Amino acid sequence: MQKLSRRQVSIVQALYSRHGRKKLNLSICEGLKVCKELEKRNKELISFAVCQEGFDEDLLETELITLSKSEFSKISSSVNSQGVIFIIERPEIATEFESLNDSFSILLDKISDPGNFGTIIRTAKSIGLSQLFYTKGSVDPFSDKVIRSAIGAQFSLQLIELRDVQTAIEMFMNNGRKAVYRTDPHKGVSCFTSQELFENSVVIFGSESSGLNEIEGTMDVTIPMPGKFESVNLAQAATVIMFEYVRRLEIK
Amino acid sequence: MQKLSRRQVSIVQALYSRHGRKKLNLSICEGLKVCKELEKRNKELISFAVCQEGFDEDLLETELITLSKSEFSKISSSVNSQGVIFIIERPEIATEFESLNDSFSILLDKISDPGNFGTIIRTAKSIGLSQLFYTKGSVDPFSDKVIRSAIGAQFSLQLIELRDVQTAIEMFMNNGRKAVYRTDPHKGVSCFTSQELFENSVVIFGSESSGLNEIEGTMDVTIPMPGKFESVNLAQAATVIMFEYVRRLEIK
Incomplete structure (x- = not known):
C-alpha cells in the first residue's frame, strides 16, 4: 500500500475548487467510466492516477497508486466511489477564437x-x-x-x-x-x-x-x-x- | 413559528425510503419549482406543506406550516434548500394496463x-x-x-x-x-x-x-x-x- 504525501493530498483536495484548478492547471476525474475514456483519448494529459485498495487494476492500463480506504476517502468526493481517480492536466480555456470549425x-x-x-x-x-x-x-x-x-x-x-x-x-x-x-x-x-x-x-x-x-x-x-x-x-x-x-x- | 410533532417529523423522514413511501402512500417534493408545478396541476394530492422561516409565502398559494431553520433541516434533504417542501399523496403504480392511449x-x-x-x-x-x-x-x-x-x-x-x-x-x-x-x-x-x-x-x-x-x-x-x-x-x-x-x- 502506498501513501500520498501531505502535499499531494492537499493538491488533490484543492482541485475541488475552481480557484485551485486554475492555479494548479489540473483537474480531478473520478469513476471508472470517465477514467477509461480519458485513458483512451487523452492519455498524454494524465498527471497521476490513484485507486483504493481492492480496485481491480486490470480494468485500466494506467499505472495506479494504491491507497488504503481511509487515505482514498481524503481525496474522493463520491459517497459510492468506484475507487479510482485520475489527476489530469486542465487545458487552457480560450477566450477568443481564430476560426469557426463547424457549420x-x-x-x-x-x-x-x-x-x-x-x-x-x-x-x-x-x-x-x-x-x-x-x-x-x-x-x-x-x-x-x-x-x-x-x-x-x-x-x-x-x-x-x-x-x-x-x-x-x-x-x-x-x-x-x-x-x-x-x-x-x-x-x-x-x-x-x-x-x-x-x-x-x-x-x-x-x-x-x-x-x-x-x-x-x-x-x-x-x-x-x-x-x-x-x-x-x-x-x-x-x-x-x-x-x-x-x-x-x-x-x- | 410552528412545530411539527415528533410523529410528523418521522413520517416525513420515512418518505426518503422506498419502503416508507409505499407504506405511507406519500411522497416528498422539495424545491420551489416542483412545488409550483404540483400546486398548478395536482392541488388535490397535496397532503401538507411546510416552509422554512424566511421563505416568501406569497410565491405559493398553498397554506404553509412555517418551521424554524433547525426544525426544517430535520426533514430537508437538500444542502442548498429553497426552504419549501410539499408532502403529497403517492398514486398507486399500476402493474398492468387495460388500454394503450398513445400511438x-x-x-x-x-x-x-x-x-x-x-x-x-x-x-x-x-x-x-x-x-x-x-x-x-x-x-x-x-x-x-x-x-x-x-x-x-x-x-x-x-x-x-x-x-x-x-x-x-x-x-x-x-x-x-x-x-x-x-x-x-x-x-x-x-x-x-x-x-x-x-x-x-x-x-x-x-x-x-x-x-x-x-x-x-x-x-x-x-x-x-x-x-x-x-x-x-x-x-x-x-x-x-x-x-x-x-x-x-x-x-x-
Whole structure:
C-alpha cells in the first residue's frame, strides 16, 4: 500500500475548487467510466492516477497508486466511489477564437448546472462538433462534476469562454456567421421546419434559471411541445436541436 | 413559528425510503419549482406543506406550516434548500394496463439513475405521452430525486411497472402493438429514416450500466452519432427518439 504525501493530498483536495484548478492547471476525474475514456483519448494529459485498495487494476492500463480506504476517502468526493481517480492536466480555456470549425455553433449563456453542462458537452462531442461556446458566469467546465457528466468529452473538443452574449455575437459575425438564433420555450420558428437553422448559424441557449432576454438582431427558435407541460430541461432542449442537425446531415 | 410533532417529523423522514413511501402512500417534493408545478396541476394530492422561516409565502398559494431553520433541516434533504417542501399523496403504480392511449409507447428497462428517470418522465409528459412503462428493478419514480428532476410530471401521467421486458412485450402485443424496437448504441435502423418507428410501436431503452440484451422478435433502432464519441446519456437518447416523434407529427 502506498501513501500520498501531505502535499499531494492537499493538491488533490484543492482541485475541488475552481480557484485551485486554475492555479494548479489540473483537474480531478473520478469513476471508472470517465477514467477509461480519458485513458483512451487523452492519455498524454494524465498527471497521476490513484485507486483504493481492492480496485481491480486490470480494468485500466494506467499505472495506479494504491491507497488504503481511509487515505482514498481524503481525496474522493463520491459517497459510492468506484475507487479510482485520475489527476489530469486542465487545458487552457480560450477566450477568443481564430476560426469557426463547424457549420453551426452552440453558445450557452451562464449555464449553472454541472450536470446540464456536462451532458451538453458530451452530446456536442457525440454529434461531431469541434468547438463549444459559453459565457462567463457559467460553471467551470473542468469541475469534477462537469467532467463526470461529460465523461471527459471536454478534453476532446475546444471550449471557448466569451464575455457575454453581445460580445459573442459580434465575434461570431466578424467570423462570418450569417444568422443568430435565440432559443425560446414558447415562441419562434420551429426547429423542425426552419430551413436555415444550421446554415452558418449560431444557436444560443439561456441559463436554467433565468432563460434568455430578447436579443436585437436575432431570430427566435422554439421546440414544439405538444404536451403543454413546463418546458423541458436545458440539456434536453440542446439535445433536440443538436440531433435535428444530425438528422438533416443524414437525409442529405 | 410552528412545530411539527415528533410523529410528523418521522413520517416525513420515512418518505426518503422506498419502503416508507409505499407504506405511507406519500411522497416528498422539495424545491420551489416542483412545488409550483404540483400546486398548478395536482392541488388535490397535496397532503401538507411546510416552509422554512424566511421563505416568501406569497410565491405559493398553498397554506404553509412555517418551521424554524433547525426544525426544517430535520426533514430537508437538500444542502442548498429553497426552504419549501410539499408532502403529497403517492398514486398507486399500476402493474398492468387495460388500454394503450398513445400511438407509440416507451419502455425503460431497469433504469437506475434518478436524474435520468425524472428527465425522461418530464420529457414524455412534455411531448404529450399519457403513459410511461418501466420494468421492476428500476428506481422508484416517486422518490424525491426523481420527482425533482421530473418537476412533478409523474403525478400527471400514468406510470406502469411491468415485471420484465419479456412480459412487457407480451402484454403490448396482446394489446395490439405491431412492432417492438430495441435501442442500440451501434446498430439498427436509423431513428431518423425508419418510416414505421412510431406506427403502433414500442421503443425499449436499456439501463445506463448494462444496456439491453438482444431480444427475439424485436428490431434494432439506433441514433446516428457522427462524432464517434461514446454513446450519449440515456435521457438524451430517449429525448432524441421522443422529439423525432414530435417532428413527424408536426410535418404531417
